[in-house]
Amino acid sequence: VARAVGAVAPRMPQAPECPEGDWAWVVLLASVVTQGLTLGFPTCIGIFFTELQREFQASNSETSWFPSILTAMLHAGATVMLGGVLASLGMVAGSFSCTLGQLYLTAGFITGLGMCFSFQSSITVLGFYFTRWRVLANALASAGVSLGIMLWPLLSRYLLENLGWRGSFLIFGGVLLHCCVCGAILRPRHLAFDVLRHNVGYRVYTLGVVWMIMGFPLPHVFLVPYAIWHGVDEHRAALLISIIGFSNIFLRPMAGLVAGRRDFASHRKYLFSLAALLNGLTNLVCAASADFRVLVGYCLVYSVSMSGVGALLFQVLMDVVPMDRFSSALGLFTVLESVSILISPPLAGLLLDTTSNFSYVFYMSSFFLISAALFMGGSFWALGKMERQGPRAELEGAVTEAAPEQGLTMEDTDGPKKQLRMEIICKLLQNLKPGKEPISRPGLPLSGPGEAQALVTEFQETESQDAKEQVLANLANFAYDPSNYQYLRQLQVLDLFLDALSEENETLVEFAIATAFLALNPSMGSSGG
Secondary structure, eight states, X not given: OHHHHHHHOTTXXXXXXXXXXXXXXXXXXXXXXXXXXXXXXXXXXXXXXHHHHHHHTOOHHHHHHHHHHHHHTSSSOOOHHHHHHHHHXXXXXXXXXXXXXXXXXXXXXIHHHHHHHHHHHHHHTHHHHOSTTHHHHHHHHHHHHHHHHHHHHHHHHHHHHHHHHHHHHHHHHHHHTHHHHHHHHHOOSSOOOOOOOOOHHHHHHXXXXXXXXXXXXXXXXXXXXXXXXXXOOHHHHHHHHHHHHHHHHHHHHHHHHHHXXXXXXXXXXXXXXXXXXXXXXXXXXXXXXXXXHHHHHHHHHHHHHHHHHHHHHHHHHHHHSOGGGHHHHHHHHHHHHHHHHHHHHHHHHHHHHHHOOTHHHHHHHXXXXXXXXXXXXXXXXXXXXXXXXXXXXXXXXXXXXXXXXXXXXXXXXXXXXHHHHHHHHHHHHHHOOTTOOOOOSOOOOOOSHHHHHHHHHHHHHOOOHHHHHHHHHHHHHHHTSGGXXXXXXXXXXXXXXXXXXXXXXXXXXHHHHHHHHHHHOHHHHHHHO
């Protein structure tokens, strides 16, 4: 888009599709490795579950707190390099633990805290290096989780048999230091937190995911103990988690490519809800039989739905929150998500101790996943219907409120130019009718809110009047798709409208008003585009 805009308006600076060119793909590789080391790591803890129970003479619910604390701390962080050091120190100290309490503090809390520093920065930075290929970049980065899910259990089983759990934790400490190398590569841009402005879509998504996470991690923690409990060999049981990880290496990029198509851009949140629904239904199969062949089939089918959830989890968040707010939104999102991750495994362990039946753990997982999917899908549909029926009066009220603040009232006698601007406003508000094309300059198509956000930033930074006109024309073209209504609201096009009123260019004012009007009147897009 940046190159195309440059062809139409030579004076317009390029939008930051990949601000550092090829380096963006190096950043992506670092993000893949970081996510494999951090998010992939907790999936191997199930292999140590039985060994830790035997070592510390603990119940299922007591032992479940270790992976729970570790996974819950996997968010809300600051820097990758500091995180790598903390994660490494936690695992090394954990290898010397004499009680479960010491293990909670070291390998659970300290390692989890270090991983949270590494993980969040690796996710946030992608949004600033990628625009056009952001969906694919997120999917490829999440494939790092799949790589970790595949390799960590294999390494864990090998180390446990040869070095014991204490020696394994020492080796893990060295492996996690590689996060420091990834941190040196990332060189993040603009990671300062802005003030979070809540919106309904963000609240719905956060609540749905927080509820979903109560069930989502349970198969990773309990699948191996479940298989061993029913007589499956320990090596074959550990292989089940690796099957899930290996399958996701290929499935997540494929899911990202499909979801990244322009045809699906406005439906990604529904695809995410569908993936969560299928994930919950799949867990019912696992609860029905513990035969190894059935479990292998379960892992393959489970991988399909898991790849959809993993590839879209953060992309949908980027869709409902503008990129300049993403860091803050991600922080709150992951903190709330961590509460669910902290509670879920111990709750499932307590259920297992009470019933002595692993099937109830998978029923519990299915309940949370299915109910969350239905809630998110239904809520997003209702919000979309409300937005499509939004009243035209909203813009008129916004203009009425904004005009006195800018001195743009009919009573204002401070020069004829302000009077002329107010006349333009009134004329456009009267003449903008559904079915009438208000933009005389052709706008270039935008593939998503990321490119729209880049153009908003460009409008604010450029001094070229022609460039500003083209930006507003592009945004107006973007506004003709009713599904983009919420994005333009979040991009604060009314602020651009007010900025344009301070210019001397009447055409610029016209473009700004038309764009703002379309943003607040999605019904025009369906009939005017």
